[in-house]
Amino acid sequence: MAEIEWKPQKSSTVSLHQQITSFMKKKITHGEWTIGMKLPSQRNLAKQFQVNRSTIITALEELAADGLIEAKVGSGTKVINNTWSLLASTPPPDWISYVKSGIHQPNISIxxxxxxxxxxxxxxxxxxxELSPELLPKERMEQTFQSSGKLNLSLGYTEPKGSLALRQTVSAYLKTKGIITSSESILIVSGGLQALQLLSIGLLKRGSTIFHEAPSYLNSIHVFQSAGMNLIGLPLDEEGLAYDAIGRIKSKTQQKSALLYAIPNFHNPTGTLMSEKRRADLIAVCQKESIPIIEDDVYGDLWLDSPPPRPLKAIDTQGNVLYIGSISKSLSPGLRIGWIVGPEPVIEHLADIKMQTDYGSSTLSQSVVESWLHHGLYExxxxxxxxxxxxxxxxxxxxxxxxxxxxxxxxxxxxxxxxxxxxxxxxxxxxxxxxxxxxxxxxxxxxxxxxxxxxxxxxxxxxxxxxxxxxxxxxxxxxxxxxxxxxxx
Missing domain, CATH: 3.90.1150.10 (Aspartate Aminotransferase, domain 1)
Incomplete structure (x- = not known):
């Protein structure tokens, strides 16, 4: 259950427990709190409502007397009824069962x-x-929005792959990293996470294997698990992902459909920087085993001592690497703009899927990012x-x-x-x-x-x-x- 923002008015002539009882009853009878939904503990409710626990106990007793909730030892207090089921012979839908049967898995509790x-x-x-609010370029961003002459602004939908102007600018920007790609091989996405979501549903069938570093950012999200993928972690050392086991594991598990996800630059969560030699070796092994690579480079611009080695994509000679970039970590998480670079057939397929989900990333955000990259503001x-x-x-x-x-x-x-x-x-x-x-x-x-x-x-x-x-x-x-x-x- 989400944090409860409502608080009882302590200056009101209506008692605190009556205010709370009325609030909770409305949540239940209006269907916001559905049958089967578990309520927070008495202690947590008292904390959220900023009242004594005895006040919560009184309110819950009244709701139980009305047949709206039920408390069981070991399983907590749950909603068991509402006015619709009290008045009608046909009970309302059990939304909790729908939630539990949804395809996308919920985040782990922590x-x-x-x-x-x-x-x-x-x-x-x-x-x-993410960057601290005090580090974000708020004033300069406001100036960009106010200076419409600097923006290649469009308020309508863009083409499936995203703004052509932005893709051309990203293409030029990637050349500084050693990545040579045309605008046709770039898909603009709403941040790195959407890139992973598109890849999870667009490239592999259920039951496929995703190799990744262990520990990994992938374990803190569920995009691949929700798509029915099997995640296999590979160890990290001081040079980055230890690739030695890839071929052995693939052969042992007889995985015909597999893919590697890696963060070579300033890995999340360990901060590890993959060495130049390890990058070359990893590319060679994955080409030998016919394993495509998803390279997540959202931290690549944030080097602090010296530039990192060239991205995997820059040393890829067979189109084996799909490259993810984003300005969410380096410029502004609120703009929600990133990109995927890969073979044209893959990019066109992912663009088609993206059009089915959101019909394109924010054109305003795309215009701002294009302006910052093109005019050197980003650098x-x-x-x-x-x-x-x-x-x-x-x-x-x-x-x-x-x-x-x-x-x-x-x-x-x-x-x-x-x-x-x-x-x-x-x-x-x-x-x-x-x-x-x-x-x-x-x-x-x-x-x-x-x-x-x-x-x-x-x-x-x-x-x-x-x-x-x-x-x-x-x-x-x-x-x-x-x-x-x-x-x-």
Whole structure:
């Protein structure tokens, strides 16, 4: 259940429990809270409504007396009725059963908790993988919108592959990375995640295999799992994805339909940068095994020390690599613009699927991104934001050295947003997540990216302010030490 925004009015002449009873009854009778829906615990309801638990108990007792809810030991309190089923012989649809039978799987519970906590402005977000609002070019973006002469603006639908002007500009921009491609081989998408969604339903049949790094960003989303794919993790070392097992696993499992997903540049969540040699070896192995590669390069522009090796796509001579790029991490997540580069038949097929889902990405956003790339504004901003990220990384590394040296190990990332923190104490990172959140600190445990990983935390230096980073890491270190001693709150 989503966070409840409504709160009872404590200045009202109507008692608090009556206000809450009335609110919840309307939710049930209007069909917003459906039959079978589980209500939050009494403690959580009291917290959300900002009242005593006794007030919640009274309200729930009245709803139960009216036959609207039922509490069972071990399974919680659920909605069992509404006015329609009380008045009619034919019960209303059981929407919960529809939700459970939907094709797309829900996020794991901890991801849902993170998404809800991120809406709380008082939370210090130590794991959020996006640029801080203070780093985004708000004023310059407003000037771009106001200066319509700089925009190749269209308010109608674009062609299936996206704005031609933007695709031509992206083609020129990719040449600076060593990727030679025409506008016909580029599809504009609404960010990197939509790219993955299109690929998951457009290229492989159910039961196909997706090889990926372990840990992996893919485990924190369900686009491939929901499409019926099998995910097989491959280990990472200091040079990137260890490809040795690909052929053996493919042969052993007799996988005829397989694909590799990789983030060579500043990997999410570990921050690893794949070496130039490893890239060449990976391309050779995948060509030998006839395994196409999805290269996710959304962090590629965010190098902090020196430029990374050329993308896999730049050394691909057989059209074996589908390349995903985006400005969501480097310029603005709100614009929701990215691109897929690949063979024309693949791009045309994915464009057709995209037209069936959203009929094209925002033309306004496409115009803005085209303007920023074409006029050099993006490159100018990148220099500034990389300088800020470099300072933040070094600042965070100093804090870790001061407060975490005895409880964790880590490596300094060469770009991107993330530090992969390995905890020395043998503790539950799921429990740590709960304890830290209670202290107003939001973290991303390793179990999000690999369900067997209970040793790591993904620490991001890109979102929280410098003051929040310092306060948050000091508190987090204290919580870890307390948990390691078994002194739970």
């Amino acid at each position: 991801i849902q908790e993170i998404n809800q906590a991120e809406a709380n402005p008082s939370i210090i977000r130590l794991g959020t993988g 100018d901003f990148l220099k500034e934001v990389k300088a800020e990220l470099r300072y933040r990384r070094d600042f965070t590394m100093g804090l870790l050295k001061k407060y975490f040296s005895d409880i964790a190990t880590w490596l300094s990332p060469k770009g991107g947003f993330y530090i992969w923190l390995k905890l020395k104490p043998s503790i539950s990172t799921r429990k740590l997540f709960d304890l830290a959140l209670r202290e107003g600190i939001l973290i991303n445990p390793g179990i999000i990216y690999d369900k067997t990983d209970d040793q790591h935390l993904r620490i991001s230096y890109s979102y929280a302010t410098l003051d929040e980073l310092e306060r948050g890491l000091i508190i987090l270190a204290q919580v870890i030490k307390i948990q390691a001693k078994g002194q739970f709150y």
